Amino acid sequence: MPTKPTSRTTPxxxxxxxxxxxxAMDAATQRRIASEGGRASHLSGRGHRFTSExxxxxxxxxxxxxxxxxxxxxxxx
Numbered sequence: 334m335p336t337k338p339t340s341r342t343t344p345x346x347x348x349x350x351x352x353x354x355x356x357a358m359d360a361a362t363q364r365r366i367a368s369e370g371g372r373a374s375h376l377s378g379r380g381h382r383f384t385s386e387x388x389x390x391x392x393x394x395x396x397x398x399x400x401x402x403x404x405x406x407x408x409x410x
Contacts (some may be wrong), residue, residue, distance in 0.1 A: 374380040
């Protein structure tokens with residue numbers, strides 16, 4: 334009767350995962366690569382910068398949303 338092949342790790346001792354990609358890089362390298370991507374998006378015309386009016390509107394919208402949600406909103410009625 335053939336037996337099942339056993340795995341190399343047992344359930345009691347799971348193999349530790351090593352970070353890959355961005356997670357394996359130091360913070361300075363991550364920031365440098367991310368900023369290159371941001372610059373490239375703005376140069377290609379796909380990046381967006383808020384005007385002060387747009388930023389104000391977004392801030393108002395966020396403030397309104399935070400007041401209408403959450404457990405306190407239901408108990409106050």
